[in-house]
Amino acid sequence: MKISYKVLYLLLSLGFTGITKANITLFSLFQSNMVLQRDKPCPIWGTATKGEKILLLFNNSTYKTTAGKDGKWKIILPAQPAGGPYQISISGKNTVVLNNVLFGDVWVCGGQSNMQFPVRELAQKEMDSARDNNPNIRLFTVGIATDYVPQDTIKGGEWKFASVETIQNFSAVGFFFGRYVQEHIGVPIGLISDNLGATAVEEWMSNEAVHQFPQFDAYYNTYLAPGKSFKQIQQDFERGKPAWEKQYYLVNDPGLEQQWYKPDTDTSDWQTMNLPGYWEDKGLPDYDGSVWFRKTFDLPPDFKGNFHFGIGPADDYDIAWVNGIKVGETYGNQNLRGYSVPDSVLKPTGNVLVVRVFDAGNNGGMYNMFWDQRWAGKWLYKPGEKINAASFKKPLVPNAYIFGSPTILYNGNIAPITPLAIKGFIWYQGEGNSSRAEEYKQLFPAMIQDWRKHFNQGDLPFLFVQLANYNAGPGEDWAALREAQASALALPNTGIATAIDIGEANDIHPKNKQDVGKRLGLAALKVAYGKDTTHVSPVYKSMEKSGDSIIVYFDDTILTKDKYGYVHGFSIAGADSVFHWAKAYIRNDNTVVVYSDKVKTPIAVRYAWANNPDELDLYNKEGLPALPFRTDDWKGITSGKTFSYTE
Structure with missing residues (x-):
């Protein structure tokens, strides 16, 4: 077959020679004004033409690599102390320069709407706005994407200095957490807001993670097993x-x-x-x-x-x-x-x-x-x-509900950032799983372990918010969900910040995000930064029966805010498993005596076991509320309820 010179020229001009070079591109997070993780080897990656030589200049040092057959490249900077600003230059066919780069601690802020909830929607604006203008806090919001297979890019996003203006559209919990940590640790903080309202935990788990659980088999076999993207x-x-x-x-x-x-x-x-x-x-x-x-x-x-x-x-x-x-x-x-x-x-x-x-x-x-x-x-x-x-023959089509389909948010939003060096995670989610609280007791720890596995940086700190008090009507599904959340504390390097006393009965999105952020910050000081003097919420330790009372022991000194010295929020039950609201008082620094005239031989006790406990006044000296708990393992209203999927 003959080909004219004109046709050959046209093909060459359109790039059909296979040798046309593509510009270097960086993964979306690598921008000017970013924060990179201190004290760890720090990968930087992107794409270029296959075989293209890549040169990175940083802090008077040069690093080289070559783009692979798929055009991908990665350079790992050696661990750096906190500091900056620095300039990073990456060259190939073109040159990309990143300015004002800091090294500090990078935290991923995950979850659903109470993590997504922005500063601008707070009921009360902060009076001390000077604290909000902090160039050592940098903010990045990931644009939401979905897929059946892990992606290697994320949608949009831009690193911004924290200021009164830029924080308005950022996660309120994330910002107040980052501000608290930055002010107490003194290093730059990078916050990556990666969350979406009305979502369930299984949406944020990887394909392998949900495959551990048989209730996902029908969904997995239909959409995930083929290993194909949307x-x-x-x-x-x-x-x-x-x-x-x-x-x-x-x-x-x-x-x-x-x-x-x-x-x-x-x-x-x-x-x-x-x-x-x-x-x-x-x-x-x-x-x-x-x-x-x-x-x-x-x-x-x-x-x-x-x-x-x-x-x-x-x-x-x-x-x-x-x-x-x-x-x-x-x-x-x-x-x-x-x-x-x-x-x-x-x-x-x-x-x-x-x-x-x-x-x-x-x-x-x-x-x-x-x-x-x-x-x-x-x-x-x-x-x-x-x-x-x-x-009827049903064809396979991309079929995903952004507020319900397992794994699609992990694949679109978490998987792409897993090569990134980070400090840890904060998480505020659970509302979307409250009807399946017992199942959450397995899924939530599995998700934590799943993220740690894919980030491959050991047992990264994972700090989470326990659901706030909400819904004045009857029901215990949120109480059961809080218990499921707290059970994740059995995993190493985890911390909890309860919101049991700062919710709103008629609003699933309570406006007090400042205290939530501070409590997560306290958990970070203890779990991630090793501050042994930091106190978190008192936690139930053990109980013993004593006549018509139950003695409850906590792991911290406790006090009551009730002016008469009583403690509200306890209920007690005998062998009939019927709970009655109880009277309680503090006997020693870490001990509460619980009793009820209606239960002569008590065998179990619960504290704050309701969707919206009416009055709670059990705190430690630092003003942090005791975690809700129960001593029984009797079946609850979410027992046996799991994820189900039908076409």
């Missing part, structure tokens, strides 16, 4: 999609044949269904296949631009039209649906939204409109194509 699964699906649609998905549907998506469709025989919800619960039992839904809407006054709507997740697939124009389609019963409609399609009033929802087995429908409640309410509906789910 992108790879989507590409596989797109290749087979035309044949699948022709054979299974878009056949024998009168709605498609008669074009029910058109605004002028006769709907006189359509029925009404109140959404969200599964249609099996709303008049269509044992129905698999397509159901067409229809709703009219008006635009907001003075609306301009594209119109975005979200119908939440749909089980299993959907196609959406507005005014007869297709605006989107989504596959998978966990994925959130969000579609944009061009203004050219819209009119001020009487717009017609039609959604064809297709269920391939089990439940079907638009079942969760929490994220865009404009669409909740009455819809017209009409069944279309009914199928035999047993013979």
Whole structure:
């Protein structure tokens, strides 16, 4: 085969020679103004052209490496003491210069909404704003990403000096923790906020970690065992999609044949269904296949631009039209649906939204409109194509709910930073697992060990917040979750900061983040920095029965804030396992006597064992509250409840 010189020149100009060099890129965290971990070998990595020579200049020393076959490179700086600022220069085809780099302690701030909760939402602003302007505290917020396999990059993020302005959008707990540690230890502090509200612990565990637990088998075997990313699964699906649609998905549907998506469709025989919800619960039992839904809407006054709507997740697939124009389609019963409609399609009033929802087995429908409640309410509906789910072929598609699918947040947000040298972790999460507290007792320690394994820096300090008092109604699921959290203290280099006395009964996001940060800081001084004089919350040590009383021993000197010297929050039970609120008083420095007229022969005692204990006054001399506890192991309301997954 002959090739013209013009064609050859074109191919060369487009880079088909295989020798065109790519610019050096650094992993997203490596920027000017960053903090690198002191006193440890410190990896710096990135990408370049395969075989490209990389030169790093730092502190009058030169370090060299070569990009591998995959274009990746890594240079490890020798351990450095705290200090700076420094300049780091990395050269290959191009040169990248990092300025104002400090060496200090780097902490990863993980969890859900109470860790994500930003400074700007605090109820009371700090009067001493000068403490907030601290160039020795640097802040970085990771942009959230998800995937089925570990990623090697993170989304966005920029290192910023701590100032009154920059802290406003940063984790309040993270900042107040970092400020406390910086002021007491005196070294630069780097805080990496890597968290997301409304998430469960299993979302932050690696694929290997969840594979230890049989309740994840169905999910693991479907989505994780193939070892493919969202992108790879989507590409596989797109290749087979035309044949699948022709054979299974878009056949024998009168709605498609008669074009029910058109605004002028006769709907006189359509029925009404109140959404969200599964249609099996709303008049269509044992129905698999397509159901067409229809709703009219008006635009907001003075609306301009594209119109975005979200119908939440749909089980299993959907196609959406507005005014007869297709605006989107989504596959998978966990994925959130969000579609944009061009203004050219819209009119001020009487717009017609039609959604064809297709269920391939089990439940079907638009079942969760929490994220865009404009669409909740009455819809017209009409069944279309009914199928035999047993013979319907379901393709594998990326199918992940960002607020519920295991491992996807670890893979997108934690896995990429595991090569980074760090000091430790702070963690505020558990609300999303409160209905499965007993299970959390296994999952949470497994996650801690999982992170330590992948960061590969020994037993890194792991400090966590015990859930605050919340929810004035009956229930003990949060109490059980607090117990599950505290059980992780059996692992080495762990510390706890309880918020049992600073919550708000009617707000799952209590505004007092300053004390939470300080208590985590105290735990850090003791666990991570070896300050033996630092006190943390008093912890239950042991008990003994004494007639009609139980004697409770703590590991620290205790006192009560009650002006009459009593201690509230204790309950006591006999052999019938029925607990009664008890009277209690401090007998010695570390001893509480608990009794009740209703229990003559007590065998078990609990302290602060409620979702929202009414009044607590048991503290140590440093003003830290005693940790909630129970001495029995009787089954609770979350016993036997575990993660479950169905397609």
